[in-house]
Amino acid sequence: MIMLSPAERPSALRIPLFADRCAAGFPSPAQDYVEAELDLNELCITRRAATFFVRASGSSMEELGLYDGDVMIVDRAEQAAQGDIVIAEVSGEFTVKRLQLHPQVALLPMNPAYPVIYPEELQLLGVVTWFFHSTRARR
Amino acid sequence: MFGLADVNTFYASCEALFRPDLRGKPVVVLSNNDGCVIARSQAAKALGIKMGVPWFQIKTQDFPAKVHVFSSNYALYHSLSQRVMSALEEMTPKVEQYSIDEMFLNLTGIDGCEDFEHFGRRLRAHVLATTGLTIGVGSGPSKTLAKSAQWASKEWPQFKGVLALTSDNPKRTEALLMRQPVEEIWGVGRRIGKKLNLLGITNALELARTHPAFIRKNFSVVLERTVRELNGESCIPLEEMPPTKQQIVCSRSFGSRITTKLAMQQALCQYATRAAEKLRGERQYCRHISVFVRTSPHTAGETFYSNTAGEKLTLPTQDTRDIIGVAMRALDRIWLDGHRYMKAGIMLGDFTPYGVSQLNLFDEDRPRKNSAKLMKVLDGINQSGLGSVWFAGQGIDTEWKMKRDMLSPAWTTRWSDIPVARVI
Numbered sequence: 001m002i003m004l005s006p007a008e009r010p011s012a013l014r015i016p017l018f019a020d021r022c023a024a025g026f027p028s029p030a031q032d033y034v035e036a037e038l039d040l041n042e043l044c045i046t047r048r049a050a051t052f053f054v055r056a057s058g059s060s061m062e063e064l065g066l067y068d069g070d071v072m073i074v075d076r077a078e079q080a081a082q083g084d085i086v087i088a089e090v091s092g093e094f095t096v097k098r099l100q101l102h103p104q105v106a107l108l109p110m111n112p113a114y115p116v117i118y119p120e121e122l123q124l125l126g127v128v129t130w131f132f133h134s135t136r137a138r139r
Numbered sequence: 140m141f142g143l144a145d146v147n148t149f150y151a152s153c154e155a156l157f158r159p160d161l162r163g164k165p166v167v168v169l170s171n172n173d174g175c176v177i178a179r180s181q182a183a184k185a186l187g188i189k190m191g192v193p194w195f196q197i198k199t200q201d202f203p204a205k206v207h208v209f210s211s212n213y214a215l216y217h218s219l220s221q222r223v224m225s226a227l228e229e230m231t232p233k234v235e236q237y238s239i240d241e242m243f244l245n246l247t248g249i250d251g252c253e254d255f256e257h258f259g260r261r262l263r264a265h266v267l268a269t270t271g272l273t274i275g276v277g278s279g280p281s282k283t284l285a286k287s288a289q290w291a292s293k294e295w296p297q298f299k300g301v302l303a304l305t306s307d308n309p310k311r312t313e314a315l316l317m318r319q320p321v322e323e324i325w326g327v328g329r330r331i332g333k334k335l336n337l338l339g340i341t342n343a344l345e346l347a348r349t350h351p352a353f354i355r356k357n358f359s360v361v362l363e364r365t366v367r368e369l370n371g372e373s374c375i376p377l378e379e380m381p382p383t384k385q386q387i388v389c390s391r392s393f394g395s396r397i398t399t400k401l402a403m404q405q406a407l408c409q410y411a412t413r414a415a416e417k418l419r420g421e422r423q424y425c426r427h428i429s430v431f432v433r434t435s436p437h438t439a440g441e442t443f444y445s446n447t448a449g450e451k452l453t454l455p456t457q458d459t460r461d462i463i464g465v466a467m468r469a470l471d472r473i474w475l476d477g478h479r480y481m482k483a484g485i486m487l488g489d490f491t492p493y494g495v496s497q498l499n500l501f502d503e504d505r506p507r508k509n510s511a512k513l514m515k516v517l518d519g520i521n522q523s524g525l526g527s528v529w530f531a532g533q534g535i536d537t538e539w540k541m542k543r544d545m546l547s548p549a550w551t552t553r554w555s556d557i558p559v560a561r562v563i
Contacts, residue, residue, distance in 0.1 A: 049225035050269040052551060058561040066562060077269045087560045092160030094560035114563045123159070125271075125560075 044130045050077035052126065054087055056096060059111050066096070066110070070133040076126040087125040090117060094125055140255065140305075141285040141377070142244035142278040144227055144262065146220075147293075147300070149240035149272070150178035153219050154209045156271050157550045157558045165206045169194050172392050172542045173210050210543040218551045219270065226269040230262055235377045243285070245377050246278055255303035263301060275300035282375045283368035284312070286325035287343060291315045306371055316343035316369065326365050331358065343369060387421070389414040390431070390484020394542035397480040403432065404467060408532035410485045411466045415459040416521070418487055419514060424455035427489040428465040432473060435481040446473040455491050458510045459517070462487070463532060 045051045056070045064085070066072075072087070080086055082101045087094050090107070097107035097117070107117040146152065150168040155161040165183035167176050175193045186202050197206070220239045228234055233245035249258050259276035266274045277289025284304050292302035304312045322332025324343050338357075340346050347369035355363040364374045389410040397403050407430055418425055429449025436443045448469040456462065466485055520528050548556035 047269065049222040049229075053554075053557045055557050055559045056562050057559045058563055068562070071557070072560070076271060089159040089162075092162075094157075094159060094558060096560050096562045110562050125558075 044073050047075060047077050050126070051075050054094065054125070054128075056131065059113075064110065066131055067133055069137070070131050072096070072128045072131040074126040075129050078127040078129060080124055080127050085128040087128060088117075088119075089123040089125065090119075096128065099124075140246040140249070140278060140280055141282050141373070142231070142246045142255075142259065142262075142276055143237075143282070143285040143289045144242050144244060144266070144274045144276050145289060146223055146240040147273045147275060148178060148180050149220075150211065150216055151180035151183070152272050153216050154207075154212070154547055155180065156219070157548075161207055165202070165204055166209070167197075167206060168209050168211055169545070170211060172394055173544060174392070177211065208545050210546040212547050212549070214549045214552050215547065218549075219272065222270045223266055223272055223274065226266045227262065227274075229269075230265055233377055243282060243377055244278075255305065256301050259301035259303065260299075273300070277302050277304075279304040279312075280306055280371040281368040281373040282377075283325045283365055284371065287316065287319055287369075290319060290323055294318070312371075313344055316347060319343040321346055324365065324369070326361065331362065334358075385490065386486060386488040387414050387417050387425075388484060388486045389417070390482060392482045393480070396435075397483075398478075400470075400474055400476070403474065403480060403483060404470065405533055406483055407466050407470055407485060408463055408530055410483070411463045412459050412530060412533060414485050414487050415457065415462045415514075416518060418462075418490075419457050419518060421490075423490040423492060424457045425462075425487040425490055426452050426455045428452065428462055428469070428485070428487055430466050430469045430473070430483065430485050432470070432480050432483045434478050438479075441479065444475060444478050446475075448472045449486070451489070455493065456510075458507055458514060459530065460507070460510075463530060467532075 041048075052074045054072045054074050056066055056072055057068055059068075066085075074087055080099050080101075082099065084099045086097055086099045086107075088097050088099075088107050090097075095107075096110060098110065100106040100108055105119065105122055107119060109116065151166045154166050154168060155164075163182055164180070165186050165188070166180040167183050167188060168178040169175065170177045173194055175191050176188060176197070177190070179188055179190065182204070183206060186204065186206065188197060188206070194208070216239060223240070224234070224236055224242060227242055227244065231244040231246065235243040237243055246255060246258065249255060253261075255278045259278065262276055263274055266272065275289055275292050277285050277287070277292050279285040279288045288302045288304045292298045292300050302315075304315065306312075319342055320332070321327055321335050321341055321343060322329050324346065327335070327346075335341075335346065340349060346366060349366060351363045351366050354366050367374050391406075391410070393406065397406065427449060429447055431445070431447035433445035434441060434443055436445075450465050450469060452461075452465070462485075517528055548558075550556055550558055
């Protein structure tokens, strides 16, 4: 004769229910490599608060590739160095010049038809760090 | 230790920044609708042009030099103000923008490496190099003293725009406070100044030496706080996070008088749209909307009429369509034919950060579907500068638009307006 005794009641095992749905299919291999798109400001503008845009006008400056209507990026806070392209205040208007610091301070014209200026006091709007134009407008 | 940086003759300097031909020349800026003078360059002050003078009065006057006049160009001032603020933030850790051209700075600990005036001069050079605008810097152990220092630095040219009142030099602080008229103190003003004068308190030092309890009894706790601050006890902390606005008002005087209801509806539509944009910018919902209209109280032979009407909403909203709707209903109640209206405006109040409140079973106005999405798109388009979308109710050709006959270009905020440099 076999005596049957009730089995000890096992304690309930709580299994967590994952309510998250699984995406069917393969995960995108690129998902872990999300990066922000490139931003032109990052490349051209280091000091936002000191940067202004200025439009070039007048006889084009072929050797530099700067044309009438180009947009120049001007940084006010940039230390102007020998040979920099700068926006200078000359007789009450802005002009684009190349800066010479030594042997003496001079603003070199972009066009041989104009004279070199030896300013008593150098008044700069800033240094031209970049300029750009549409290639189609040049065709 | 607090600092206060402010831009010298801010509006006039902004106007001259991209106009090299205006360096050192008399420049004045006019209020909305080209009404009266609200800013003057140093040279304009020297000609004796006073603050608040109506434009039509100086138009006919003969001055020894040409006066260059500009309508107020707030797009330009705001853009340059932002640049000044960023430049200041680059050198000081904690700042609080106080107005379009003033900023409080926390200078605690600066004196560990250099004295306050030396730092002020460096700050001044940095802002000038960055923006082309000149600031003055006053500093002191309380905001009120920093303000007084800034006032003194303007009054006496020998300080070259930088002055620090420090607790280790009380003699100098007293000498300067003795020269500051009481109405020039931050937070006092002309009305309270007159009352103080009657009590024989005429300068800042005399006010500083008045018993705080006496001031509280006869004036207010606010003025008592000023007395404590003048004695170097800081009672007004730096607010790095500006408090949320409690109301938004959009109102203007019209360029020419409005006589038709349609024109008034268009104007109010415009203000409602602007106010709603501001409200969404604050990330708030409003529960109260009111409009007002008024005629000129000074025109001979016309009866003065001014009235206001508003509604309390059951559902908080930030949707331009709701705000325009209420504004139009309110106008219907107060509009009277036959008047020549000079000014109108809209006020949004009773704000809440949440758009949903308990709905009533019988309420007719349910929240609009997708309202937030639509408004986001609208703001996105209008703030992108690529174009604008507006409500038909605002009209297209608006006769009542602001007079801005002498507006300068938006040098820094519109591609078509950027300065030009000649390549020669």
